[in-house]
Amino acid sequence: MTLLASGLDPSSPEYTANREAMLAKLAELDAAHARAVAGGGEKYAARHRARGKLLARERIELLLDPDTPFLELSPLAAWGSDHAVGASLVTGIGVIEGVECLVTANDPTVRGGASNPWTLKKALRANEIAYANRLPCVSLVESGGADLPSQKEIFIPGGALFRDLTRLSAAGIPTVAVVFGNSTAGGAYVPGMSDHVIMVKDRAKVFLGGPPLVKMATGEESDDESLGGADMHARVSGLADYFAVDEPDALRQARRVVARLNWRKAHPDPGPLIEPPRFDEGELLGVVPGDLKVPFDPREVVARIVDGSDFDEFKPLYGTSLATGWARLHGYPVGVLANAQGVLFSAESQKAAQFIQLANQRDIPLVFLHNTTGYMVGRDYEQGGIIKHGAMMINAVSNSRVPHLSVLMGASYGAGHYGMCGRAYDPRFLFAWPSAKSAVMGPQQLAGVLSIVARASAAAKGQPYDEEADAGLRAVVEAQIESESLPMFLSGRLYDDGVIDPRDTRTVLGLCLSAIHTAPVEGARGGFGVFRM
Structure with missing residues (x-):
């Protein structure tokens, strides 16, 4: 039998303590997310509404298909910095006319939607996700351009935003820009380099230099509308492909553009008959101890996120501090690597390398569930080859070509973070639980x-x-x-794609797997480099 059993006792004092500790961390997380949603605050939101405009998340809601999820990415960007939480930009994956798209929306309630260094990092990460997963991009634009006091950190690397738009287009990945307000100076290149452009009447302002700059540079007198208004760009310059009378009309037209893309996923979606886990996902709140020195069985997590709690474990008697095996998640086949007792020894490293090779032979995405203090140290382990065996695992992770999904549940320290596909190893998506910690060591x-x-x-x-x-x-x-080492600090620096409620893990991974299968899923057939045996 491959159905997982559960030894978790929700009535035990240990479970209750773990659950209470997790709920306390989730309350802190909710407060941080509320700051991101608030944007520039009530004063600036009210001013924005008084101008007859929708807020960023309201625009996204009208853009997406009704009653479909929106997987917001990097919502805590800039947390712990001098800039607003969220970095004046909303990014995420949602469904438009049945098509999964990467959506970005400037938040004009935060310094007019101006971009700071964290905005840039967040936007570049969104582009990276779109490119890797072949997701059409829809940009909801209203930004005053670079936040000038931090221009020295934005100007030179910021050119990558426009490079990305052209590369997406060259790769055949559609890009759509909907301009609601300012899109000036360098920001004018967002619509300028998008495949499809929609502009809102009397609102959109797209020009390289506004009237004051034109006056200073050339002595010419001009106004916003004649220089860069929606009507001018629709009738004269040709930059606007579609002319919208108001914001709802612009979003309606954006939906029609996506509907006409003739976009197809590389892989079909799984069938509708998907068996849920046999155990309650709500019980994930009490799995991870408040003290990460206390070990826990990751199979309790696997049993609550994979279809039917059905898990074919690979090498269950060998390298037992790393659980590996095959499962399905929302109908998609996955290989799972989950740290059991924290430390990675030589056996675990060799087991992982073999398992990763097998997943690549079978074109199966990998899910890494982190709770590791790293590779074992000590004379006997060094003499036993822990360096070359750890290097073997990292080599396999580095050169694997199937998509990787990482979830930091507990500790993720040292080179163990690398071997379990940390951020530097390009997982397609990486999320953290509020209980996670990551650093060189404890x-x-x-x-x-x-x-x-x-x-x-x-x-x-x-x-x-x-x-x-x-x-x-x-x-x-x-x-x-x-x-x-705390998750909100790391998330603020975009070392993950978001801190999530453990109860949402199955849903989040399912949304990611669906997005991943828009692009071809193909493993490496060799090319792993030299394994030191």
């Missing part, structure tokens, strides 16, 4: 290493060691590493 371990090095240095110089200063330094370092 705070106590890192502070202890610094202390040992300092003690050795003092001893080598024949100097006394200041124990009081050491205790203070360790406390400071532990606090810093702890704060920098």
